[in-house]
Amino acid sequence: MFRFMTNSLSLSPSIVLVLLSFLLGASALFSLSLGRFDFAPLGSMQELFIHWGWLEGETNPMMTSILLDVRLPRILAAILIGAALAISGAAFQALFMNPLVSPGILGVLSGAAFGASLGILLSDEIWVMQLLTFVFGLLAVAIALLLAKGELKQNMIILVLGGMITGALFGAFLSIIKYVADPYSKLPAITYWLMGSLANVNGELLYWLAPFVLTGIAILTMQGHVLNALSLGDDEAKTLGISVEKKRMLVIVVATFLSAVTVTLGGMIGWVGLVIPHIVRLLFGADNRLLLPASALLGAIYLLWVDNLARMVTSIEIPIGILTALIGLPVFAWALKNAKKGWHS
């Protein structure tokens, strides 16, 4: 068990993680039952267990199809994307010693957005769009790292500037794509994609990527005390025995991979990576050993419920990126007020 001395709610970290896991499980179960066809939560689980052969009984084909082909992939996507964005945001905030950092700081989200738009422009095949999203997301960060090469040991600000340059560069390329795209078919598709949505999540791709995403989340979770040291600055981290360059590169690579995957699966979903770590920090303190896994869990819960709102609150589904901004911004404004008191429990 961790021995933490203070957090706002004075809860043992193990209890925090168990509670959040329980909340995530309950949220997922409830989300399974939500939709145009109302199913009871436990009934939904039972249907799936019977389908998988874990329970005996007869399945309802329509119910099974809705659960397996529509709701389950969407719920899993919300959990993975929410967790990946939140933990990447928390990791970057520690790495850059700044609680106002989001996963897009190195340009991954701008690069991925450009890649997605280029894919939509060039082809009707969804795999082309997804591949280009992922590739350009990683490329944007690679360019930022190249721009900062040599200076990185001395100055993290150079890396941030590199990220700004690539972000702006791919933002400009994205504008070109939008300018030349067919306004009757391609442009609406690009615009819709950029608003983020889990409605058309590719189940096959999701299940293929899920182990990698979970591995990435696990790797970041294990860097808790490394990120604590890195948030003190390079000098102190090194003298505490941390291999700063190696660990920093590991965190950048893994967090970038996770961020690129989220855009590949669900488009541009903003504010999760910035806001969720803030809330966790205010509730449970700044120690990354708890902050990272708690951010992943709370990010998953948050995006799950936002997606529930997106598909239930009106008859036409609201793009999830709009809701994360509408909900996230007031929460962030409230969190900023607390920034004056310091980013601690």
Added chain:
Amino acid sequence: MTQGLAAKHQNTMIFREVDLQIFSGEVIALLGQNGCGKTTLLRTLLGLHPKAAGEVYFDHISSSKVSTKERAKRVSYVPQVHKMAFGFPVIDMVLMATYGERAPWLKANAEHFDMAWEALKWMGIADLAHRPYTELSGGQRQMVLIARAFAQNTPMIFMDEPTNGLDFGNQIKLLEKIHALKASGKTVLFTTHHPEHAIHTACRALTMKNGSILSQGCPKETLDKSMIQNLYQLNEQQLKNHHYA
């Protein structure tokens, strides 16, 4: 030990030809004007600033053959107090001294906690254990950083202007702690702008000027009036007006 050590910042040489031996159990004070290279020398010894020439040795082993983890077992560092973005509790700040000796996923054990508490009690700040570091005064933060260096349990401790920002009382207490570190067998190297601190505390004083070691020796002999005048570009009258005279 260093041999012909030099360092530069961009294309400007900060210091050159520094040959220095540090003996076990010594307290060494490093003095010089602002910008003479004291902090850069300290950081170069710690491997935080790249060498332009020369070599640093730990127990006759070249520093390039000493890993970051290994170096953290040999020397701890008390930096100048700086602002932090996140308010870790003081006890967690001190526990960071044990990071180098455990895998990232392993928690601090009872022995680590005992070491951290001992360090806080030794510094007389155990009552601050649960306070967020960002809520402390500059002097209190300095005490926490020294406690952390003590908890790291290394044979050498390097401190960069440890009395900076401390009130008079805390300065005296800190100098007493440096004496206590020496008595416990630790080797201490600290930079300072206060010749009287060097005289009071150090076995050896090193003076730096224009990127070179100007003198080294017993502080009472090395830091005489003419040396101080030369080091800080003061005239006799200015020194007379100060209590140092």
